[in-house]
Amino acid sequence: MSGKYGKQTWHLIDRGHRGRNAGSSRVVSIDGQEKAESVTLEGGKSISADMVLVSIGARPSVDLAKAAGLRITDKGSIWVDDYMRTSADDIFAVGDCALKRDFFTRREVPVWLTSTATAEARNAGTNLYGIRVMNQIQGTISAFSTKIGNVSFASTGMTFRTCQKEGFRNVSATCEAPDRHPGTLPDAHKLKVKLVFADRSGILLGGQISGSPSAGELINTVALAIQKKVTVRELGMMQIATHPMLTSAPTVHPLVNAAHQALAKMRASHK
Ligand SMILES: Cc1cc2nc3c(=O)[nH]c(=O)nc-3n(C[C@H](O)[C@H](O)[C@H](O)COP(=O)(O)OP(=O)(O)OC[C@H]3O[C@@H](n4cnc5c(N)ncnc54)[C@H](O)[C@@H]3O)c2cc1C
Numbered sequence: 001m002s003g004k005y006g007k008q009t010w011h012l013i014d015r016g017h018r019g020r021n022a023g024s025s026r027v028v029s030i031d032g033q034e035k036a037e038s039v040t041l042e043g044g045k046s047i048s049a050d051m052v053l054v055s056i057g058a059r060p061s062v063d064l065a066k067a068a069g070l071r072i073t074d075k076g077s078i079w080v081d082d083y084m085r086t087s088a089d090d091i092f093a094v095g096d097c098a099l100k101r102d103f104f105t106r107r108e109v110p111v112w113l114t115s116t117a118t119a120e121a122r123n124a125g126t127n128l129y130g131i132r133v134m135n136q137i138q139g140t141i142s143a144f145s146t147k148i149g150n151v152s153f154a155s156t157g158m159t160f161r162t163c164q165k166e167g168f169r170n171v172s173a174t175c176e177a178p179d180r181h182p183g184t185l186p187d188a189h190k191l192k193v194k195l196v197f198a199d200r201s202g203i204l205l206g207g208q209i210s211g212s213p214s215a216g217e218l219i220n221t222v223a224l225a226i227q228k229k230v231t232v233r234e235l236g237m238m239q240i241a242t243h244p245m246l247t248s249a250p251t252v253h254p255l256v257n258a259a260h261q262a263l264a265k266m267r268a269s270h271k
Contacts, residue, residue: 058112060097073099075108082135084124092128094120103139103226104158104205105166111140143223145216150189154219157206157226160196170205171232171269172196173261179212181242181249191215193254195222195235197262199269202232207255214247218255232266235259 026042036052060077062070071079071087077100078093080086086093095117102109123137145154163170173195180188189212196206207222209215225235236259242250250256 058096060112062097065093065097073108075110077108082137083127083131084120092124094124101139103141104168106139109140109142111142113140113142113144115143116140138227141223141226143219145219147213147216151211152213152215153208153210154215155206155208156219156223157204158196159206159208160194163196163205168205169199170196171199171262171265173258173265175252175254175258175261176211177248177252177254177257179214179248181244181247181252185244189213191218191248191254193218193258195255195258195262197232197259197266199266202263202266203229204232204235221255232259232263236263 027039028042029040030036030052031038031040031046036049038046038048039052040046062072062076062078065078065086066072068088068091070091070093073079078086078098080093080098084092084094084098096112098120100109100111100116101107102111119137123133126133126136141157143154143156145152147153158166158168158170160170160172162168174192176190176192177183178185178188179191191212191214192210194208195204197203198205204222204225206226207219209219209222236256238256238259240250240253240256241247242253248254
């Protein structure tokens with residue numbers, strides 16, 4: 001698979017997928033002088049590259065847990081309950097090695113993030129000597145952010161596609177605005193927000209944000225809203241701080257306006 005992002009051309013070399021290219025595109029070497037410039041595949045084909053991302057997967061390291069006789073899940077993680085307690089008294093597990101339950105589906109999911117690991121560590125630490133704070137972590141909401149070139153990306157909760165896959169009826173809306181006002185200010189970026197809501201209850205299921213560096217913090221607002229089961233109406237009424245040099249204009253704030261657009265769609269579909 002290949003495509004273009006801005007001026008950069010990208011190729012996806014998919015070794016694990018059982019599609020047309022299965023078995024035909026093993027990477028032999030990553031080549032270049034001062035930086036990666038190309039990738040050579042088995043068979044000699046060379047693909048030029050501006051950068052190379054290596055995504056080869058990972059699996060929890062549970063040898064020590066197995067040796068200790070702890071329960072291991074079918075997918076190879078250390079089983080834990082909502083307080084990070086393993087199957088053995090007085091042994092806790094947190095982080096990539098410990099079972100992750102999806103916040104919405106409750107299924108085991110391979111979400112291995114520092115953000116999740118540190119929240120789990122706070123949960124375990126708080127309840128280490130007896131349950132003090134009940135059921136505060138109800139599964140992972142997969143909150144993450146990244147930056148490629150000058151473009152930031154962030155996501156949490158369900159995407160439109162995962163809703164479709166899991167059978168969650170949903171309504172989504174996307175809004176875009178400059179992250180400064182007026183948008184002609186120097187250093188202004190586009191800020192694009194997509195929100196996904198459950199179509200009857202209006203509860204926020206997920207959000208994806210791209211463009212502006214403020215995506216990295218704005219996604220944390222969305223993450224808390226998901227954990228608190230905020231509804232489309234509540235998000236649409238959110239009171240926000242704005243400043244020309246720091247945020248979008250309050251009249252076009254993409255987080256608030258995406259909620260309003262989703263609400264309008266819900267109203268239209270429930271007439
Ligand atoms: C390249 C990369 C980029 C990432 N970027 C992000 C990001 O931007 N945001 C994000 O949220 N997450 C990111 N992650 C994921 C994140 O790093 C992990 O989710 C996080 O480190 C998990 O923390 P952990 O404590 O469970 O495991 P680790 O950080 O792996 O720590 C486990 C430690 O245990 C030690 N250890 C293992 N076995 C034993 C043993 N038998 N005895 C003693 N010590 C042992 C290991 O040496 C290691 O130091 C990234 C991961 C990678 C690989």
